Amino acid sequence: MNDYPPVDRLPAPQRYGSLRVQTSDLGPARWLTEHAAGQGNFGTVAGVAAPGFDAYARVLHPASLDERPVRWAAVAAAYGCEVGPGTRWHEVVGMDQGYNNASEYGLPGLWDEHPAEGPTPLAVAQALIPVLARHTGTSERCWFGLWHGYGRWDFGHVPTFGTPERDEVLLAGTLAEAVSPVSLDEFAELPDLWWPQDRAWCLGGDVDLVSTYVGGSRALIAELLAAPELETYPVAPGDSVG
Template identity: 70%
Template sequence: MNDYPMVHRDPAPERYGRLRVRADDLGPAGWLAKEPGGQGAMGTVAGVAAPGFAAYARVLHPAQLDGRPVRWDTVAAAYGRRVGALTDWHEVLGVDRDHPHAGADGLPGVWDEQAWEGPTPPVVAQALIPVLARHTSTPQQCWFGLWDGYGQWDWDGVPTFPTPGRDEVLLSGALADAVSPVSMGEFAELPDLWWPQDRAWCVGGDVDLVSTYVGGTPELVADLLASPGLEAHPVGPDDRVG
């Protein structure tokens, strides 16, 4: 018999940061499966965020230099390249997709940590929140999805709702509280999905991605593209994700 080490997981919390874990009713997430086109195809923008919106944006997760965020276009310019709406991080570095860590040592004076891989990083979330708040009538009443596969917590027995490729725990709280899980420690990932009660927009991320995707109105997307704290590009619902 193989004697594998036990992986310790903490009991599922009642609150995730300031967000409440909702095990009582998954109804608020039901609309995600009812939009035209279903939930969107796995591996597409609409499959990560949600289908049915008039416009979408891709928000890039920054690289770092000495702990400070670095834009992709800054890194690309250092290599003589440009960043487009569908550019992958390995293309910025000029390395093969099958060997994405070939350039992991960075470029002195430009970057020393790769683009953040996973759900929306706190520095991006902090810049997103004021923009999103301007485009919903219900910023104090929002819903969030957290992948039940994050390893620190034991979500067994907590109801989940499906998205393409993932099962999500439902959370609720104010939009500003989306960043509150960082107070729980290094491994408290931010939620993968965010949407307000009025469903004016939906934010989507994933553990395997270096971008966050937002569906909403053309006005919201224009606001995201113009935000100096974000590096964003317009995309379509059927565009592939990196």
Template identity: 65%
Template sequence: MDDDVYRPVHRDPAPAFYGRLRVMRTTDLAPARWLAEHGPAEGDFGTVAGIAVPGFPAYARILHPASLDEHPVRWSAVAAAYGRTVAPTTRWHEVIGAEEFHRDSSVHGLPGVWDEHPWEGPTPPAIAQILLPFLTRHTRTPDDCWFGLWDGYGWLDFDGVPTFETPHRDRVLLSGPLADVASPATGNDDIWAELPDLWWPQDRAWCVGGDVDLVGTYIGGCPELIAEVLAAPGLEAHPVFPGDPVN
């Protein structure tokens, strides 16, 4: 049998900086401890609060757009083409009438409407850039923020780097200003670097949450922040509740 079949996948050593965000190598991960400080059954895996932390007065779900010829397409436009509508917890496969885990766009694309599924993973850079001014306005500490990056993204070797636990995920702690959250996705055309899954400011005024398996980004925060997110013309967002399922 070919030995290459079992050859380990090459992973680069964990960097000192992920984009411009510092990788925290200290064993004191106190800034992330509050993420787990909630009561039993709160923040369960697979719920809004399990992604964006329980305890906020309001939450929003931002849908990652589908695309047509590399241009973003709203879920509502796709749904309308199929004679359907999008509710706050609608799943993508329900929009296109597919089985839940079917991801073959060549079968389910609709000519003239969409040809690529929504991005599955943490917040896309384009959405991050739209969110930045809203998030900046609603924290006293935009230059002092924390980020959680899943240690399972395969191209970096985080073995030996301390991690903190969230529901079903271990994450590396990063630090830096909010303005640098999209920096991992810029500056290297040869590598696609995911944005952090979790973002929160030092004053804990809000939390942005995503996951490798989701086609939406979730935000918990004050009602004023969530109202701005819901009204943003560049976002397709819906109000959700902490116990709602995520997708």
């Protein structure tokens, strides 16, 4: 497990945005820990978004131009390639052919910032929430995991639950409150993991990834794949996340 010392960190808050930090009972996360044990690893879709669902989707974090979102497909078209379920960003811009490629730094008029690494970006999360809400009966009671290694807060004395390669602080709140940490400041990370009380789906991201993964019913994944605000692809639980 990653364990970074709480150097120059602020005391752990009781609330992370509007989400309540759980300091005793980690029971709501037990199913996630038990499912993850012995089933795949961090390098797979199921290792990020939990195994056992009927279908999965990969949601790409957009690149940007002047802080406006840019789809991977638009960038790929400019470089004469296509994006598929397993495509990596470095493949889209030709960085797999060496770091001397000018595409590492953007393409004037098309993109100037790489996709954001880490938990789900705010705009993507805001597009996901109404879709996810339609596929759970408990959107007013949801649970979240926040990697305790993010640098600002000292969660050293807060109990954590384990997922592949990560220790997570358990948070509680409504689905709509998943984006509330942005009220702290522009650098506050959203939770890495989201799931409703009825466990109808699970959303997973990670500090090292430029995609978010969602496991759920076939109906949910079909709606995500059709959502015009999102750039999504179907994936399998054993697929690599890169």
